[in-house]
Amino acid sequence: MVADSTLFAESDLYHLVYVSRITSTGLSGASTLNDIAETSIKNNQANDITGILCYGNGYFFQCVEGSEQALTNLKNQLLMDDRHKDLKTLDFSAIAERKFKGWSLRSIILERWLLKDPKVKSLLPFKPYSWDEAETEQFLLALQGYYQQKQGEDKIDAQPIKYSALGLTLSKVVGEHQAFFLIQTVLAALIIIALLWVVLADKLGF
Numbered sequence: 001m002v003a004d005s006t007l008f009a010e011s012d013l014y015h016l017v018y019v020s021r022i023t024s025t026g027l028s029g030a031s032t033l034n035d036i037a038e039t040s041i042k043n044n045q046a047n048d049i050t051g052i053l054c055y056g057n058g059y060f061f062q063c064v065e066g067s068e069q070a071l072t073n074l075k076n077q078l079l080m081d082d083r084h085k086d087l088k089t090l091d092f093s094a095i096a097e098r099k100f101k102g103w104s105l106r107s108i109i110l111e112r113w114l115l116k117d118p119k120v121k122s123l124l125p126f127k128p129y130s131w132d133e134a135e136t137e138q139f140l141l142a143l144q145g146y147y148q149q150k151q152g153e154d155k156i157d158a159q160p161i162k163y164s165a166l167g168l169t170l171s172k173v174v175g176e177h178q179a180f181f182l183i184q185t186v187l188a189a190l191i192i193i194a195l196l197w198v199v200l201a202d203k204l205g206f
Helices: 002-011 024-028 032-046 068-079 110-116 133-150 165-174 176-204
Strands: 014-022 050-056 059-066 084-094 106-109
Touching (some): 014 068, 032 106
C-alpha cells in the first residue's frame, strides 16, 4: 500500500511556469527578493513544491513543481501578492519528473547569470512576455543546465541576494556610465528646490 500511494503521488506531478512584472511596492522594498525567497522556501517545503525563481529587468520568471492542487493553491496566493502584477501563465501541465527536485526554491538574479551563458544571450534584453513557446523552452533548458551545475553545492536551496529589486532596476536603467549624470541631475533638482524655498520664504515673511 505504501508503494502504491507513493506511485500515485509521483504520477500527480505538474509544473507551473509563469511571468509577472514587479510593482512599485516590490521595488520599494529593500529586501523584496530576500523576503520572497525566505517565505517561499518555508512554504514550499511544507507543500512538497520545488522550483526556481528568476528576477531581471523588472520581470519575474518562475518554474515550480508539485501536485496539481499544491500548485493551484500557490497560484491563487501569487495572484494576491502586491509585489508583482500581470501574472501570465506560460505552462501548467503534467510532467514526468521534477527538473529542480533539490531546490525548494532557488532565487537567481539574471543580470549576474545571463551574460555568462551563451545559450541564452539571444534572449537579451530579458523580456519574457514577448517570448514564443520555443524561446520559453530554451530558457527552461538553460535553467535546468544551471541546476545540474549547482547540484554539488552544500546549500543549493537558496543563496544570499545582496541587492534590492530597486537597486537592480536603477542600475539596469541608468547604467554605470550614466551614474554621474544622474547624481548631477539630483543635485540640480535639490538646488532648484532650495532656491524656490528661499524665494517663497522671503515673500511670505518667514
